[in-house]
Amino acid sequence: MTSAPPLRERKKQRTRQALIDAALHLFGSRGFGGVTLDELCEEVEVSKRTFFRYFAGKEDVAMAPLQDMWRAFLVELETIPADGRPLVELMQAALLGALERVADEAWAGRAALSYRLSQETSTMDAYNLHFCESTMRSVVEVLHRRLDLLGDRRTRLAGDMLVAAWRVAVGEWVAEAGERPSVPALADRVRDAVAALPGSLALTATPQPEER
Template sequence: MTSPTLSEVALALFGSRGFGGVTLDELCDEVEVSKRTFFRYFSGKEEVAMAPLEDMWRALLDELEKADPDGRPLLELMEATLLAVLDRVADDAWAGRALLSYRLSRRTPSMDAHTLHFCDSTMRAVLEILHRRLDLPDDPRPRLAGDMLVAAWRYALDGWSAGDRPDGRELAARVREAVAALPGSLDLTAAPRG
């Protein structure tokens, strides 16, 4: 059994019975794999449940290794890389799994904690790639640019997940809109109500 199939079965079970309603033994029995095989692909139930979104971010790391920086702003480079990955992976099947995964994570504290850890380690990997490949300053700006992209991603994902029909193109459009709003958010005036 391949890991995408394992992830698909896990998401279906978690969706019908809840994350806590499915034991690892039950999951392994359902897909007819041993725990040893399961742990070849995943570190636990949280990782198998988050696989669609985590796979997309791993693809982003691979894409960053090849991306042509061509002198554009760092945030633009990262946005273009994210959108290129979405264009490649976000078919209807992926979008459906990603939607299930994200909705499940919003209801499951252990998955939300797993996501925070994954996000932090992925951002460290992004920064390692960027610093190795690009002439970037050793100050907070590269990290903050990455964090802004992640914030825009999460905002886009929140809006996208509220819909009934997952569509990867809609998610990409929401990411574009959210990233476009970042500059305006940095100089938004905090005026008192009048």
């Protein structure tokens, strides 16, 4: 049986989650630019010094649900068996494992809010792209360390394809989820998007038929 984290750690986790929930609520109702960091800290009754123990800034706290999932993905990559399957399939399994590790129905709602904010806010979108690039470098490092792929640029291409499939999947999921996003629905979207990757590489550039 896994023991519960120490009390101090549980308190830190609760404070971090309270900051995330308050940020998503305030940004969602008033807009990202309509909420100051002072107002966010006041909402949770913590100091800015405490805030910066957990997050680098407003963008960081707003993107936390999705970033937590990608950090869990890196953990999954470290331990998932290297069993000879195609690399994209291996990474898909690690991604679905990360969803199981961090995701519940509360996470699904937070993740959907975070995604919507990133689409509406240019600074958040830019921050997300920077995080994605940093994460992908870590992914390549893990795969090159664990697998016989050192120096193979296809590793990065496979990772980028997985991220592209994820972006399509999460975009469709948020658009269709309404007020009740669910983790199983997101997992299904990920599977569908990854399954479509080979066909996307085989698409032909056939012109539209001329109108008659």
